[in-house]
Amino acid sequence: MAEFINGIVGLEGATFGYVVAALVHCVLLLHVVAVGALIFIWLERKVSGRIQDRLGPTRVGGKFGWLQTLADGIKLIAKEDVTPDGADRMLFKLAPYISFAASFAAFLALPFADGWVANNINSAVFFVLAVLGLEVFGVILAGYASGSKWSLFGAMREAAQVVSYEIPLGLCVVVPVFLAGTMNLVTIGNMQAGWLSNWFVFHDPFTFCIFWIFFTCATASVNRAPFDLAEAESELVAGFHTEYSGLRWSFFFMAEYGSMFLVSGLGAILFFGGWNGPVPIMHIIGWADSGGLTGYLANLAGCVNFMLKATVGVTVMIWIRWTLPRLRIDQVITTCLKYCVPLASACFLGALCWEVLDIWSPNHLHLGSKPAHQVNEDWATVPRFPELTNPGIPESGDVYENGPPEMPAEPGPESVDGDTAAVERASDHQLFTSSRQEDSP
Amino acid sequence: MATKTDDQRIIEFDVRTDEMLVNMGPQHPSTHGVLRLVLRTDGEIVSQVEPHIGYLHRCAEKIGENLTPRQWIPYTDRMDYLAGMNMNLGWALVVEKLLEHQISDKARHLRVVISELNRIASHLVGMGAYGLDLGTFSPFLYAFREREKILDLFEDVCGARLTYSYLTPGGATADLPPGWLQRCEQFLDQFEPIIPEYHALLTTNAIFIKRTASIGVISPELAISYGCTGPVLRGSGVEHDLRFNGEEIYTEMYDGYVFEVVCEKDGHYPADEDYPDVPSEAVLGDCWHRFYVRMLEVIQSIKLVRQAMERYSTATGDHGVPIKFNQKLPKGEAYLETEAPRGQMGFYLVSDGTAIPWRARARSSCFCNLSITAEICQNCLIADIPAIVGSLDVVMGEIDR
Secondary structure (H helix, E strand, O other): OHHHHHHHHOOOOOHHHHHHHHHHHHHHHHHHHHHHHHHHHHHHHHHHHHHOOOOOOOOOOOOOOOOHHHHHHHHHHHOOOOOOOOOOHHHHHHHHHHHHHHHHHHHHHOOOEOOEOOOOOOOHHHHHHHHHHHHHHHHHHHHHHOOOHHHHHHHHHHHHHHHHHHHHHHHHHHHHHHHHOOOOHHHHHHHOOOOHHHOHHHOOHHHHHHHHHHHHHHHHHOOOOOOOOOOOOOOOOOHHHOOOOHHHHHHHHHHHHHHHHHHHHHHHHHHOOOOOOOOOHHHHOOOOOOOHHHHHHHHHHHHHHHHHHHHHHHHHHHHHHOOOOOOOHHHHHHHHHHHHHHHHHHHHHHHHHHHHOOOOOOOHHHOOOOOHHHHOHHHHHOOOOOOOOOOOOOOOHHHHOOOOOOOOOOOOHHHHHHHHHHHHHOOOOHHHHHHHHHHOO | OHHHHOOHHHHHHHHOOOOEEEEEOOOOOOOOOOOEEEEEEEOOEEEEEEEEOOOOOOOHHHHHOOOOHHHHHHHHHOOOOOOHHHHHHHHHHHHHHHHOOOOOHHHHHHHHHHHHHHHHHHHHHHHHHHHHHOOOOHHHHHHHHHHHHHHHHHHHHHOOOOOOOOEEOOEEOOOOOOOHHHHHHHHHHHHHHHHHHHHHHHHOOHHHHHHHOOOOOOOHHHHHHOOOOOHHHHHOOOOOOHHHHOOHHHHHHHOOOOOOOOOOEOOEOOOOOOOOOOOOOOOOOOHHHHHHHHHHHHHHHHHHHHHHHHHHHHOOOOOOOOOOOOOOOOOEEEEEEEEEOOEEEEEEEEEOOOOOOOEEEEEOHHHHHHHOHHHHOOOEEOOHHHHHHHHHOOOHHHHHO
């Protein structure tokens, strides 16, 4: 894109194009977070309305109250920005931005479709979790700096909660990572292309179980009911954001909804095939990986697919929130540390054994004597769109080889040599995958 | 700072730096109005709770010494504003007791219909608000949806939706309007089958049980010694209901009605085969039992309303002629407690022979129920405070009067 812009203005290799391209990406992402939050707040109001036998917003902005959130936003901007006397002024003002920035920055590494990612980093899973974890600092700072006892309680609870859910959350995320053999979210998403049996959640029973643990911990990580202890309105008034008003308060709100979308999107990529639909229509008609306009359209469809999956995740979170009572802080810690950690560990070991013992799995990645981690390393490393026109439906390991045509992989035990050669072509993960190759039976 | 050392609490507060005094209320989302609780907390653990009341005091009793008994009826509405009909009834019966006034059978059955319907409405609020205290919002609105229908019925009867002033010394201000019994029947037919929804959302919900079972346990002895009444007392396993154990003038209203006191006996509630089992975590007298007693009382009230409607439609006589506004009271005094939804509501009337009482006094059930908070909230978590206070189901309007 930078070259494209430089081409228009007639500069060669100038930084101007890169700055503009970066700005465009930033604005796009910012709007995904901001508009996404607006839509999800609207969705929450409509869904909770339906759950509670009422209509939700109906007037503002036409039939379905589309603009209700915008109207609320205008109201929040117009409200007085109060800082309590007892507050630590600088930290008090800083806290909402930390929360929002952390939630927003995590989107940097979240792909919306094949290659549609602001920064395709190889440790994207780690990055997303790490940056999302920073959001907690905003909450703790807000609680500490407000100078209110209720806020302090909220901050303490958040601190206690974060140490309990982060561990099982990390354990859950590790499972799809070792199945894929990479932390690159684009690669992980692409590995699950094909029919819905290719999704990691259907790889084996353990990955299926671990998705639910992941979802539980993800709900806890974004402070949604029944884990919304930090703001527990019936106990702590409003918890950490008791003293916040107007726009600063809305930053917390947007961060919460941004994070909800983020963890749902992460779950969709790690377990539910990301942008790959249940039926590989784009592969059947040959648009996927074709480059050009058709490739763009395929990616657009993938983006819609991904958004839908993430929205389903958000909707389930909303549904849970309006159904369940809140847990107590000791029960949250018990749930996370006493139940989720052992369960996640057991599932981790189970999935590991499944992979090591080479047990059959509906996931095609496993067919043809090819462990999953060997199949698609080159997706991330070899140039995309070689002279390939129709990659067909990826059904078994050999179709998945998008590498040069002189290295076709054949199913069956005799293809191990070919696989090893293919793996060695992959420069980035060579060491990792080769060592795993030696370990596998 | 010599003056400060006079106050022992300040010394303690200064020395023990890890404790924090927190005001919960009077402006707090889960204190059911304007209750103020002063919590002494060590982190999340609450070592001491002190309830403070008086924020809704409106001098109702003093006003009662300046009005005739019928004029005071609207003030009784505003005591337990969630069960105005039951408050009206309590005062009406006391005045009738002093006057030795007999009302017709029809008026008696009408009173049962109305007061038991109001009990359902009141328990619905108690149940929904309890869900709110525990952090679930939807049951509250489900409960209000049904309560609205009862309020619609009350509006047809007396024009008001909250402060009815309908039952009055001598009977009721008006007869039931035509077609009302059918509408009431329709409501009950629609309401009864959806009660399992509430059980699914709350009573049997795993998180709900975790939050309420074995929390805030009140032993029967403790409940009796603090003067707890109503569902709080019955939730502790004490079988006491003024509709059975009350004075003649009150129990004769319920003569011949088939219903049971909702109270656990040998691990079972009366006619509980249709309802969820008592979870193994629950201890008699905990928040779960108090909640469950309310839920089951709704069933009993539905039964009572059905019976009362049948009797009302066949009974002869009128709906009772209200006493005159300036009816002279005989010299003397009368006291009567009735079984209001939240406990035993007592009214005391002393007359010096004029139309205006010399003393009008209301004995609040919630006051006694609330007074136990300090005892049972020791060493619980902050999150348990709304759970315990909510399970007592206090209405500040009745406590402060």
